[in-house]
Amino acid sequence: xCGIVGYCGPKAASQVLIEGLKRLExxxxxxxxxxxxxxxxxxxxxxxxxxxxxxxxxxxxxxxxCGIGHTRWATxxxxxxxxxxxxxxxxxxxxxxxNGIIENYQMLKDDLEHxxxxxxxxxxxxxxxxxxxxxxxxxxxxxxxxxxxxxxxxYGIAAVTSREPGKIIGARNxxxxxxxxxxxxxxxxxxxxxxxxxxxxxxxxxxxxMVCITSDExxxxxxxxxxxxxxxxxxxxxxxxxxxxGFKSFxxxxxxxxxxSVQRACQGRINPEAATGHxxxxxxxxxxxxxxxRIRVIAAGTSYHAGMIGCYLLEKVARIPSFAELSSEVRYxxxxxxxxxxxxxxxxxxxxxxxxxxxxxxxxxxxxxxxLCNVIGSTIAxxxxxxxxxxxxxxxxxxxxxxxxxxxxxxxxxxxxxxxMKHYSLEDGLKFIEALESVPGHLQTILDRAHQxxxxxxxxxxxxxxxxxxRGINYPVALEGALKLKEISYIHAEGYSAAEIKHGPIAxxxxxxxxxxxxxxxxxxxxxISNMKEVKARRGKLIALAVEGDYGVADIAxxxxxxxxxxxxxxxxxxxxxxxxxAYYCALELGCNVDQPRNLAKSVTVE
Ligand code: F6R
Numbered sequence: 001x002c003g004i005v006g007y008c009g010p011k012a013a014s015q016v017l018i019e020g021l022k023r024l025e026x027x028x029x030x031x032x033x034x035x036x037x038x039x040x041x042x043x044x045x046x047x048x049x050x051x052x053x054x055x056x057x058x059x060x061x062x063x064x065x066c067g068i069g070h071t072r073w074a075t076x077x078x079x080x081x082x083x084x085x086x087x088x089x090x091x092x093x094x095x096x097x098x099n100g101i102i103e104n105y106q107m108l109k110d111d112l113e114h115x116x117x118x119x120x121x122x123x124x125x126x127x128x129x130x131x132x133x134x135x136x137x138x139x140x141x142x143x144x145x146x147x148x149x150x151x152x153x154x155y156g157i158a159a160v161t162s163r164e165p166g167k168i169i170g171a172r173n174x175x176x177x178x179x180x181x182x183x184x185x186x187x188x189x190x191x192x193x194x195x196x197x198x199x200x201x202x203x204x205x206x207x208x209x210m211v212c213i214t215s216d217e218x219x220x221x222x223x224x225x226x227x228x229x230x231x232x233x234x235x236x237x238x239x240x241x242x243x244x245x246g247f248k249s250f251x252x253x254x255x256x257x258x259x260x261s262v263q264r265a266c267q268g269r270i271n272p273e274a275a276t277g278h279x280x281x282x283x284x285x286x287x288x289x290x291x292x293x294r295i296r297v298i299a300a301g302t303s304y305h306a307g308m309i310g311c312y313l314l315e316k317v318a319r320i321p322s323f324a325e326l327s328s329e330v331r332y333x334x335x336x337x338x339x340x341x342x343x344x345x346x347x348x349x350x351x352x353x354x355x356x357x358x359x360x361x362x363x364x365x366x367x368x369x370x371x372l373c374n375v376i377g378s379t380i381a382x383x384x385x386x387x388x389x390x391x392x393x394x395x396x397x398x399x400x401x402x403x404x405x406x407x408x409x410x411x412x413x414x415x416x417x418x419x420x421m422k423h424y425s426l427e428d429g430l431k432f433i434e435a436l437e438s439v440p441g442h443l444q445t446i447l448d449r450a451h452q453x454x455x456x457x458x459x460x461x462x463x464x465x466x467x468x469x470x471r472g473i474n475y476p477v478a479l480e481g482a483l484k485l486k487e488i489s490y491i492h493a494e495g496y497s498a499a500e501i502k503h504g505p506i507a508x509x510x511x512x513x514x515x516x517x518x519x520x521x522x523x524x525x526x527x528x529i530s531n532m533k534e535v536k537a538r539r540g541k542l543i544a545l546a547v548e549g550d551y552g553v554a555d556i557a558x559x560x561x562x563x564x565x566x567x568x569x570x571x572x573x574x575x576x577x578x579x580x581x582x583a584y585y586c587a588l589e590l591g592c593n594v595d596q597p598r599n600l601a602k603s604v605t606v607e
Pocket of ligand 1: 300301351
């Protein structure tokens, strides 16, 4: 989604802003712009397309040590230079960048046009710049404070005025803002990655808070100008973590990182002596955990698929009725909070609007919601009633890969924890731990054979439609495989339970629609083989993801990829990585931009 960066300090603002905007590129955007404050007035430069275009337009840079920049992901108005941010009041006195959506902008715009204000864009954001001009007396901070009650919707705003050079005012409601504290310089950004090259000391703003930064200080307050003392936090991520480090793309790097990230997600969270899990962040006593009678997961996209697998495990192994739901659906269904229920909001970014709003709705009704997030200090992480960090390091590629396997890891540990409180013996627990700890080694084996997946992708990338089919704990893996393929290669793919195809999707089967079957050697193997035969009988092409040595499956399939033989519960890890690689290589084969697929954004902060 959109990204904000602001700078006040001794450096050339244009260079710092371009650097910051490049770091935000991964979030997805279609145009970008900067506003540089000068001794007299300011200069706004905007371009559609890559940050490179903006950088070229800036040339050697504009003189000026304070400015704001933005990457836009269009919501209101097409992708044009006029619609790109920063937006101004038309007199080059006030400029703003805005993330979020101003829902009542049309009414505000009509009103401002009646007052003679001329609008140059079709965005909702431009009203903010005009409102500031209308309300300004002698303080930008006060003007922003005055207009906030007029704005309905969500926003992260950074505003400047030529009347107060060297100063940036920010306000947050539903769209993240973070202050970066440097030595003799200050930053304001929507995402820590934009400032990580300069400082690791940050302050996260909450909804309803405002900030004023100059090169040597920041001041945080609420909308009534009451000072708010904020805690300075240290970002754990290293700069290298947001660089490609020799890989062709972030997605490739993140797929390969999974050997380590799964291990990291386990670190300090397994107690081998008691053969159980240890998740301190849950903030729950053993007695409270023992009282839990049902678990609900809310999430979107890939995180939802991880939640489905988590729920399958929790129910099957820990014997707790568990159910994953799309957060976008939960918010508006007026959910009933059952007693002794525990909710998990699962989100890599911790900023997904659908999940955040659903979580707030559940909390409003008295639910206890724990967060399962990757981004430290993210809104869901801060607003949840406790939770667990994935510690997978920054995930930059739009398509989620390593966060998925880390989310699974946490669900496995959670399952172990609950199972050991109930019916699991010490021996059962030890076997479960052994299985989980074998995952990184198996992933390494799979990654060492990536060339086999590449060859398969080269053979199949020309097909226009795919079915991904799995059952049981691997049914959500089929959904995830289909999602990965469609989002980065734009090949149409549907994920289904293999059992379900006879209820409709089998009508799609022909020689042009390959079916990729996930076939672990578990209790459902023979049933899946029957489903494969149903497809074969209709001349459908068959790709199988099977377990090493399972020639019974390979004999039926047109092509087979093997994964190592393992404990049946851990196959979701082993099956999903070849599917990530398959999507990745298909996208490369088709010449797609794997890190920034069209129309998509990394962190979806609008509903
Ligand atoms: C798919 C993908 C998305 C996200 C979804 C939720 O590769 O990345 O489907 O999983 O937008 O995002 P988070 O996990 O940040 O809440």
